[in-house]
Amino acid sequence: MKAVDPNLRGLKPVLAAFAAKDRAVGEMLRYVLLIGIGGLVALPLIWAVLASLKPLDEVYAYPPTWSIKPVFGGQWSNYYQAATTLPLFRFLFNSTIITVCSVAGAVLTSSMAGYAFARLPWRGKRFWLVLLLASLMIPAQVLLIPRFLIFQSLGWVGTYKPLIVPAWLGGGAFNVLLFRQFFRSIPREVEEAALIDGASRWEIYRRIMLPMSKPAVIAAGLLSFVLHWQEFLDPLIYLSDFRTYPLSVGLRMYQSLAGVFGNLLMAAALIALLPVGVVFAVLHKHLAGGLRLGPGPSAAPPGDLLSDAVQ
Amino acid sequence: MTPTPTTAVTNGTSRCVGVWFALPWLVGVIGLVVLPVVGSLCMSLLHWDGLSLTRDVEWVGLDNYREILGDDPLFAKALGNSLYYSLIGTPLVLAASLAVSVLLSRRLRGIGLFRTLFYLPHVLGGVATVLIWSWLFNPRFGPINAMLGWCFATVDPLVRLFGAEGSSSWPTPKWFYSPQWCKPALILMQIWSFGGAMLIFLAALQHVPRSLDDAAAIDGAGRWRRFRHVTLPHLTPAILFNLVTGLVFSMQAFHQAYLLTNRAQDDGLLFYVLYLYRCAFEPPYRVGYASALAWIFFVVVFVLVLLAVWSARSWVFYEGER
Numbered sequence: 035m036k037a038v039d040p041n042l043r044g045l046k047p048v049l050a051a052f053a054a055k056d057r058a059v060g061e062m063l064r065y066v067l068l069i070g071i072g073g074l075v076a077l078p079l080i081w082a083v084l085a086s087l088k089p090l091d092e093v094y095a096y097p098p099t100w101s102i103k104p105v106f107g108g109q110w111s112n113y114y115q116a117a118t119t120l121p122l123f124r125f126l127f128n129s130t131i132i133t134v135c136s137v138a139g140a141v142l143t144s145s146m147a148g149y150a151f152a153r154l155p156w157r158g159k160r161f162w163l164v165l166l167l168a169s170l171m172i173p174a175q176v177l178l179i180p181r182f183l184i185f186q187s188l189g190w191v192g193t194y195k196p197l198i199v200p201a202w203l204g205g206g207a208f209n210v211l212l213f214r215q216f217f218r219s220i221p222r223e224v225e226e227a228a229l230i231d232g233a234s235r236w237e238i239y240r241r242i243m244l245p246m247s248k249p250a251v252i253a254a255g256l257l258s259f260v261l262h263w264q265e266f267l268d269p270l271i272y273l274s275d276f277r278t279y280p281l282s283v284g285l286r287m288y289q290s291l292a293g294v295f296g297n298l299l300m301a302a303a304l305i306a307l308l309p310v311g312v313v314f315a316v317l318h319k320h321l322a323g324g325l326r327l328g329p330g331p332s333a334a335p336p337g338d339l340l341s342d343a344v345q
Numbered sequence: 346m347t348p349t350p351t352t353a354v355t356n357g358t359s360r361c362v363g364v365w366f367a368l369p370w371l372v373g374v375i376g377l378v379v380l381p382v383v384g385s386l387c388m389s390l391l392h393w394d395g396l397s398l399t400r401d402v403e404w405v406g407l408d409n410y411r412e413i414l415g416d417d418p419l420f421a422k423a424l425g426n427s428l429y430y431s432l433i434g435t436p437l438v439l440a441a442s443l444a445v446s447v448l449l450s451r452r453l454r455g456i457g458l459f460r461t462l463f464y465l466p467h468v469l470g471g472v473a474t475v476l477i478w479s480w481l482f483n484p485r486f487g488p489i490n491a492m493l494g495w496c497f498a499t500v501d502p503l504v505r506l507f508g509a510e511g512s513s514s515w516p517t518p519k520w521f522y523s524p525q526w527c528k529p530a531l532i533l534m535q536i537w538s539f540g541g542a543m544l545i546f547l548a549a550l551q552h553v554p555r556s557l558d559d560a561a562a563i564d565g566a567g568r569w570r571r572f573r574h575v576t577l578p579h580l581t582p583a584i585l586f587n588l589v590t591g592l593v594f595s596m597q598a599f600h601q602a603y604l605l606t607n608r609a610q611d612d613g614l615l616f617y618v619l620y621l622y623r624c625a626f627e628p629p630y631r632v633g634y635a636s637a638l639a640w641i642f643f644v645v646v647f648v649l650v651l652l653a654v655w656s657a658r659s660w661v662f663y664e665g666e667r
Contacts, residue, residue: 072463075462075466082480085480095486098491146366146369147366149366150366154363156362157361173596173597173639176385176642178625179385180385180636181377183384184377184384200373203370203374204369263471266472304473307473307474310469
């Protein structure tokens with residue numbers, strides 16, 4: 035608070051005391067609000083944990099109870115049962131394979147394209163940039179059917195190729211744009227010094243640009259991880275053997291348990307959420323930095339990503 | 346002067362090195378975007394089940410479009426459902442995320458914990474959370490109706506005091522088992538994952554110059570006026586970004602509807618993409634018809650985005666262009 039008129043110098047300590055009190059009240063209020071909202075946000079997850087540990091008769095008790103008894107004397111065997119009723123770990127394994135392969139491809143190819151767009155001269159670059167922005171506008175639903183027919187004619191239906199290969203071919207327009215913005219904010223001088231020292235473009239990309247863009251790599255990686263982990267429609271249409279299902283589609287099979295074994299359903303859902311939670315917990319500190327689209331603290335906020343397209 | 350590094354850069358590398366770096370993307374954009382777009386346009390003019398190339402292909406011109414726009418009640422229903430979900434849900438998500446991000450913007454002990462907690466639902470997303478929420482909204486065994494019941498039970502004596510009817514007449518919504526309440530339930534679920542928009546707002550809030558805020562405070566502007574006239578204008582680009590991405594993503598909602606749809610809803614959760622999916626991938630496999638649906642969808646989404654961007658001219662403030 036700097037709201038002190040210089041003429042009122044004598045009053046300064048008094049005003050400061052008021053301001054401090056005002057701030058303390060404001061802080062209290064803010065905490066109360068935050069804790070209230072936090073409670074609302076956490077409640078579904080807390081409920082799910084409680085429900086997953088209940089014995090069957092309590093799950094279908096009416097009216098439902100909020101007792102926290104399950105936490106202490108919980109039926110942890112529910113988790114074992116949930117994991118063995120259907121091949122949950124198989125689904126988990128499948129999801130991991132698909133997601134890891136896709137994310138690696140998406141980060142590699144989108145950063146390469148982003149580098150080409152940010153720094154390299156090539157024929158028709160402006161045209162391709164317009165196409166990049168246009169492809170951002172085209173909803174996946176328009177591409178859904180023709181892509182299916184293309185992959186079908188290649189004989190890829192029933193394999194993981196339709197889920198992984200597109201990630202290796204550009205990794206999504208948004209990621210390309212993210213990398214382009216980030217690379218543009220790295221000083222040219224760094225690159226030029228390396229060029230004069232005889233480094234090739236690939237070495238510059240590999241040894242300088244990528245390491246300097248760690249926040250963008252983490253942001254793009256995390257975003258594509260979440261995207262591929264949660265992808266539902268693609269595995270639904272491309273996979274038919276349930277042993278090849280990733281978690282998203284496999285979990286759907288638990289839905290039939292909803293009316294009978296609600297506790298197992300909750301346990302399975304929580305097991306499915308766990309890997310995302312862990313990855314997020316490890317990486318979340320870097321996320322805001324990557325989305326700020328530049329290495330420095332003054333880099334553009336992500337809202338400006340669109341201004342390029344708008345203007 | 347020695348030749349400037351810039352010329353050295355352009356001279357030192359061949360003109361096509363960029364193509365090599367962009368090659369995977371180029372292959373992807375041509376093979377998996379441009380080609381499908383053209384293919385989809387052509388297919389939308391056919392009657393075709395997508396199974397065989399030689400039989401059963403019939404050129405019908407704009408018949409698919411005519412049928413969709415003139416003679417398909419499910420199309421109108423699906424479009425209405427998606428627009429309802431998108432146009433009501435997105436502003437609510439924006440309001441929630443904006444309010445929370447302002448709460449989180451000032452330094453406070455333990456703020457990181459809250460930020461993580463609020464962002465978590467957005468990351469978790471997907472099928473697992475839909476299953477959890479379907480349970481929360483269970484009309485009989487779910488906690489949401491239980492809490493509503495308790496609230497009503499508390500209110501009930503008061504109401505009785507004023508001579509109204511008794512507790513047995515308090516109806517709790519049937520949520521996913523009712524045509525009216527299934528979409529509000531889904532919107533509540535959408536609001537829960539406001540963290541994505543919040544993150545964008547938080548990043549933008551860091552760019553609101555503190556000096557302007559302080560200057561306004563010295564001039565005697567209260568909290569609300571400072572927020573309204575100093576902070577908010579700086580947030581408008583982020584609001585536009587969140588508005589556009591929010592509208593587009595919610596229009597494309599699929600897995601929620603696919604998982605939660607049931608007969609009791611009277612097609613209340615038949616979202617556009619779900620309808621498209623059913624036309625294309627469920628018998629009788631009307632691939633041409635579904636392609637036409639996809640193009641109409643594209644136009645609708647495009648118009649929504651255009652409207653948002655067009656309206657943005659009057660309310661988005663870009664620094665450095667006053």
